[in-house]
Amino acid sequence: MTFQQETIFERFLAPIFENFLIDREALLAYSRRIDWEAGSARFRRPGLVIPAYYQSQNFHNVKGGYLNVDAAVTYDAIIQYLLPPNETWVRQELIGAIQCKPRRILDLGIGTGTNALMLKQAFPDSEVVGVDLSPYMLVAAEDKAQTADLDIEFVHAKAEATGFPDHCFDLITASLLFHETPPDITQQILQECYRLLTVGGEVLILDGNQEALRQMPWLMDLFEEPYIRPYAEADLVEWMSAAGFGAVRTHPVWLVNQLTRGVKSISHSAFGFPSRVDGIMAVSY
């Protein structure tokens, strides 16, 4: 894997961000307020092997990617400018597309937790669990949840092998994760989603619009994103269908993003009757 040496961000945007868009003092204060090493030590799961595809790459020009305090400290300050026209509107598309009344929600690649917080606010009676491979991102997410007084569980795990039991979530979400995972891992994550969902459960994926990325390849040169090209060349609808999901639909979100939804379709008993799983009557789509 070769690293992109000079991204558009490095050549043109970094000085704009550094001089005009990022409040350095606020970020420094945030960085100092939290004991990142102690916090991350609480989350680190002994025995969890961090995969090579994750730790061998730089993401967003941050050396060492997400296994790094800087990535967690700067993430929110930068991402707000990368989800046009408005971060909250883009994220709200995912929340608004949820059709079930979830009892247990899993957010994969939770990052600093913005989507997980919105999920908990939208479904206050549900349990929300967030998974991430970076203990530093989990520290940032936990801090945000505590500040907002929202009860969310944080787990240090791989999205492709979470270790949760079968059928224990009725909604699984992932935002801005799949353009950062190699295609074989993305397909494993979708299989894991299928395993974890109750029958009738929903999966919702918010990420870069694959067609738009193919039409405007310069978008892929904005940041150091080692796996974005194979992501753009693929078709998430096909991958979700191959993982077993039914009623898979995708639509653009403000042109540069897309929201893809699938359902773990009803399973039928040997006599052709719909089955009940975890007390939820599965619905046919």
Ligand SMILES: C[S@@+](CC[C@H](N)C(=O)[O-])C[C@H]1O[C@@H](n2cnc3c(N)ncnc32)[C@H](O)[C@@H]1O
């Ligand atoms: C671009 S950030 C997205 C964060 C958040 N979902 C959001 O919408 O802002 C991608 C996140 O996925 C995490 N991640 C990447 N690969 C992962 C994997 N295989 N398992 C768990 N987390 C992963 C990264 O550590 C990072 O926090």
